[in-house]
Amino acid sequence: MREVPRALAGPAAGLLGAVALLVVGLALRPVLRVPSLPEVLSEWATFYVPQALFAYMINTFREQAKVMLLWNLVGLVLLVGALAGAVYARWPGPRTAIGLGLGLWLFTLLVILPGSGLGFFGMDAYPAGPLEVSAAYLAGWGAFALVLALVYWLLVPSSRQRRPATPPASGASLGTPTAPS
Numbered sequence: 001m002r003e004v005p006r007a008l009a010g011p012a013a014g015l016l017g018a019v020a021l022l023v024v025g026l027a028l029r030p031v032l033r034v035p036s037l038p039e040v041l042s043e044w045a046t047f048y049v050p051q052a053l054f055a056y057m058i059n060t061f062r063e064q065a066k067v068m069l070l071w072n073l074v075g076l077v078l079l080v081g082a083l084a085g086a087v088y089a090r091w092p093g094p095r096t097a098i099g100l101g102l103g104l105w106l107f108t109l110l111v112i113l114p115g116s117g118l119g120f121f122g123m124d125a126y127p128a129g130p131l132e133v134s135a136a137y138l139a140g141w142g143a144f145a146l147v148l149a150l151v152y153w154l155l156v157p158s159s160r161q162r163r164p165a166t167p168p169a170s171g172a173s174l175g176t177p178t179a180p181s
Contacts, residue, residue, distance in 0.1 A: 006089045009155040014085015017148035018078045024140040033128045034136040035118075037108070038073040044116035045069060080104075081144065088148055092159050101145030108137050 004012070025036040035043075046054070057065045084100050109121045113133070118125045122133025153159060 003157055004155040006092075006156055007086075009152055010085040010087075010089025010092075011082040012085065013148045013151035013155065014081040014083065014088060015078055016081075016151045017085065017144040017146075018081025020143040020147040021081065021140045022074065022077060024143040025136065028136045028139060032132040032136045034122070034125065034133050037077055037112075037137075037140065038070055040108075040112060040116045040118065041073040041076065042066075042069050043118075044112060045073065047116065081148075084144075085148060085152070088152060092149075092152055092156070094149060097145040097149035100148070101141045104144070105138055105141040108141070109134060 021037065025034075025038075028034060029036050057068075061068055084104065088096055088100060113122050113125075114120050118133070119130075121130040122128065123130050125133050128136075
């Protein structure tokens, strides 16, 4: 199998990671009673979109305005996933994937949720509490990180190669002398 260029593999892996994030969010929504990320972003958007633009969208698109908003926000989540995948392609590795997942999880809990009126860590979320909110978003961003790393690993076989261990410096052997070859 030919190797996909890193510049394409990273965003593709991030895009699929974002799909995993959305799927996990939808799966946990009825179980933990936590709103999905696009729903939270739509609440956030209604707070911060200028009133004139909001009125224009409602008057122009009527009942379809909310559907358009939701799908645009799903597209935004996918775009953020692709951008995170591009960052991952610069420094591929499990630590980078975990760091991206945890960083985006904290950004969600400390910026997006309070911005949409749910409080830090979802303290004001009802009927779910902060534990359920934190767990749901941690599971979603964890799925993102896992799929990101796995898909990149599959698309870029050269990222699987282990680096050779560096030989110890001369005179630093631990006991048995080796014969010259």
